[in-house]
Ligand SMILES: NC(=O)C1=CN([C@@H]2O[C@H](COP(=O)(O)OP(=O)(O)OC[C@H]3O[C@@H](n4cnc5c(N)ncnc54)[C@H](OP(=O)(O)O)[C@@H]3O)[C@@H](O)[C@H]2O)C=CC1
């Protein structure tokens with residue numbers, strides 16, 4: 001039996017890109033389940049619109065498995081899973097391992113476990129999708145965010161493997177983003193330096209990620225693909 005209007009799960013939707021994508025899905029009448037770690041205004045805003053918020057700390061296997069168990073109490077099907085949750089942490093002397101383990105957990109272990117344990121929920125929906133939100137920086141590496149980049153590269157590998165494993169019932173794709181939206185503390189000099197890295201030289205905002213998600217959800221013939229959404233960094 002195919003579920004109609006099965007919810008879409010998006011992780012890390014309490015702020016910024018995830019919040020925007022969750023709001024746009026709700027705008028289109030799509031039911032949404034989202035994960036959050038910190039209580040933020042965006043979390044309550046999504047609840048107020050009828051989305052179901054489920055706490056998740058993906059920094060450990062136990063935390064991810066607890067999230068998966070809680071998720072199963074809220075739904076018996078899923079239209080899609082959007083893996084958005086992420087930590088962008090530079091190497092800091094003295095706790096390199098902690099940072100690496102944390103980003104491995106949120107960028108690789110959590111998507112891996114959620115995909116494996118929740119694929120039966122996706123199989124009750126037609127069509128069904130998994131979207132991994134990754135980073136264009138994987139293309140060339142990063143001197144300032146070595147562990148972040150390596151774990152996002154691992155996420156891109158999961159896209160290929162799960163696309164092969166889950167075809168034809170579930171499509172699995174990625175989005176390799178770059179410079180979507182700055183953080184509050186980013187100063188003018190940093191902003192100018194980052195904008196200069198791309199051919200288009202703009203801060204596009206989170207809608208470009210939603211447009212990419214929409215394309216992947218709507219296109220029945222795309223799987224195992226990672227969309228580059230980087231303002232032309234690769235041709236600069
Ligand atoms: N912003 C940009 O310009 C770019 C973004 N991207 C990618 O796009 C996606 C969205 O980016 P953006 O909105 O800036 O992301 P954020 O940095 O705002 O992170 C999104 C959410 O992830 C959650 N999160 C982080 N670590 C964990 C964890 N261990 N367990 C559970 N949740 C966690 C955070 O929760 P909490 O609220 O508790 O902190 C946060 O709200 C990310 O995957 C990012 O890597 C890629 C390139 C550029």
Ligand SMILES: Nc1nc2c(c(=O)[nH]1)N=C([C@H](O)[C@@H](O)CO)CN2
Pocket residue numbers: 085086087088135177178179180181182183194
């Ligand atoms: N989880 C996050 N990942 C990334 C962020 C962010 O704020 N949170 N920001 C970036 C930068 O915008 C980078 O693209 C600038 O070159 C990358 N990833």
